[in-house]
Amino acid sequence: MRGSYHNHPGYCDGSGTIEEFVTAAREAGLAAVGVSSHAPVPFPCSWTMTLERFREYVADARGVQERWRASYPVWVGVELDYLDVELVPAADVFQRAQILSVQLDYAVVSLHFVGRDPEGRPWAVDESAESFARQVDAVYRGDVQRLVEDYYRLMEYLAAWARGLGVPVVVGHLDKVKQWNVGGRYFSEAAPWYREAVERALRAIRGADIPIEVNTAGLRRPIGAPFPSEWILRRCWELGIPVTIGADAHQPADVAAGFEEALKLLRSISYQEILVLGQGRWHTASVW
Ligand SMILES: [Zn+2]
Numbered sequence: 591m592r593g594s595y596h597n598h599p600g601y602c603d604g605s606g607t608i609e610e611f612v613t614a615a616r617e618a619g620l621a622a623v624g625v626s627s628h629a630p631v632p633f634p635c636s637w638t639m640t641l642e643r644f645r646e647y648v649a650d651a652r653g654v655q656e657r658w659r660a661s662y663p664v665w666v667g668v669e670l671d672y673l674d675v676e677l678v679p680a681a682d683v684f685q686r687a688q689i690l691s692v693q694l695d696y697a698v699v700s701l702h703f704v705g706r707d708p709e710g711r712p713w714a715v716d717e718s719a720e721s722f723a724r725q726v727d728a729v730y731r732g733d734v735q736r737l738v739e740d741y742y743r744l745m746e747y748l749a750a751w752a753r754g755l756g757v758p759v760v761v762g763h764l765d766k767v768k769q770w771n772v773g774g775r776y777f778s779e780a781a782p783w784y785r786e787a788v789e790r791a792l793r794a795i796r797g798a799d800i801p802i803e804v805n806t807a808g809l810r811r812p813i814g815a816p817f818p819s820e821w822i823l824r825r826c827w828e829l830g831i832p833v834t835i836g837a838d839a840h841q842p843a844d845v846a847a848g849f850e851e852a853l854k855l856l857r858s859i860s861y862q863e864i865l866v867l868g869q870g871r872w873h874t875a876s877v878w
């Protein structure tokens with residue numbers, strides 16, 4: 591009863607056809623698959639779809655969904671950026687008019703953009719290790735705590751925003767801001783300020799009554815841990831925040847990457863259920 595809902599076929603920075611993701615999901619023994627290419631943003635960005643590409647993507651995905659309708663659930667979603675109103679004032683209008691208007695099946699709601707680069711463009715925290723280092727220095731004058739606290743404050747706003755989107759949502763890679771904190775080079779997750787920032791974000795997510803994903807992409811990166819970290823996931827369980835498992839696959843072969851590890855982790859934390867997507871809402875399924 592497992593589904594994989596955070597996948598990037600070759601319409602944004604991913605690769606492979608939607609059909610190849612379906613084949614890979616079936617071969618991995620998954621019960622359903624969803625595609626979530628990076629939704630367009632109202633400013634130049636190299637890894638999101640253009641509006642034209644987005645329309646092609648939705649048409650293609652709906653076609654694949656239709657072909658499999660009788661035998662295998664294929665869901666059509668996007669990974670949708672939370673864009674703070676101070677950063678991109680017209681983002682909400684743009685997303686509602688251009689993206690959510692096409693009646694998607696679901697959305698992975700993610701935070702990538704915090705602050706601006708020297709050219710004034712929104713700056714993604716996960717672009718590269720070099721880019722993150724420059725962001726800490728150029729925008730935050732070396733004060734990584736302020737960057738991280740800004741990130742989690744935006745995560746609180748994301749929660750309130752996401753619940754009103756009108757489609758089932760799941761919060762993507764909750765602690766993505768740790769991606770380049772390999773070996774704790776920037777901060778300690780045990781620091782009280784870090785724990786408090788995370789806690790406020792978790793309470794906002796709980797308050798919005800939306801799930802998060804256990805994103806296994808971190809296991810395939812230098813950080814070597816899922817998003818979010820185990821202690822955060824434990825706190826999610828205590829707060830009653832439901833979860834999905836997401837591979838954040840950028841190629842069909844990764845559609846179920848790390849799923850067994852994620853399930854083992856969830857069971858060890860006492861999670862009994864994960865979510866699977868149905869028409870218009872999440873349902874629960876056993877982790878066993
Ligand atoms: Zn993402």
Ligand SMILES: [Zn+2]
Nearest residue numbers: 596598669838
């Ligand atoms: Zn993604």
